[in-house]
Amino acid sequence: MRIALASDHAGFKLKEALKGFLVSKDYKVLDEGTYSEESVDYPDFAKKVAQDIKSKKADFGILVCGTGIGMSIAANRIRGIRAALCLFPEMAKLARTHNDANVLVLPGRLISSELAQWIVEVFLSEKFEGGRHERRIKKLEEMD
Numbered sequence: 001m002r003i004a005l006a007s008d009h010a011g012f013k014l015k016e017a018l019k020g021f022l023v024s025k026d027y028k029v030l031d032e033g034t035y036s037e038e039s040v041d042y043p044d045f046a047k048k049v050a051q052d053i054k055s056k057k058a059d060f061g062i063l064v065c066g067t068g069i070g071m072s073i074a075a076n077r078i079r080g081i082r083a084a085l086c087l088f089p090e091m092a093k094l095a096r097t098h099n100d101a102n103v104l105v106l107p108g109r110l111i112s113s114e115l116a117q118w119i120v121e122v123f124l125s126e127k128f129e130g131g132r133h134e135r136r137i138k139k140l141e142e143m144d
Contacts (some may be wrong), residue, residue: 011064
């Protein structure tokens with residue numbers, strides 16, 4: 001599985017921890033930056049990850065910023081992207097099973113790397129249930 005991973009400066013430390021975690025689990029990681037804690041603009045990095053998913057360079061994306069809010073807003077502006085800000089594993093499970101989320105967004109300043117790893121594991125292991133949820137996804141696509 002190929003994972004596009006990016007952060008802004010506020011999410012850099014957690015992004016780096018997640019990169020090591022993902023590699024240790026044999027995921028192919030496409031690191032789209034940022035590469036330091038120097039101030040950057042989060043929309044630039046959300047766009048890179050979204051483009052990786054749309055072009056099929058990546059199967060899923062993970063974005064990290066301070067609260068996760070900015071990255072969520074930015075990623076969800078791109079057609080076909082369903083980015084979900086998750087603070088707990090149960091949110092990640094439902095984001096995948098009910099919402100067919102293709103981007104996980106995490107708050108680098110609000111959760112530990114251990115909790116983030118658990119959330120990532122759940123997100124990447126769950127499958128979309130379809131069924132009644134499919135019609136809702138189609139309605140979202142019609143809104144694009």
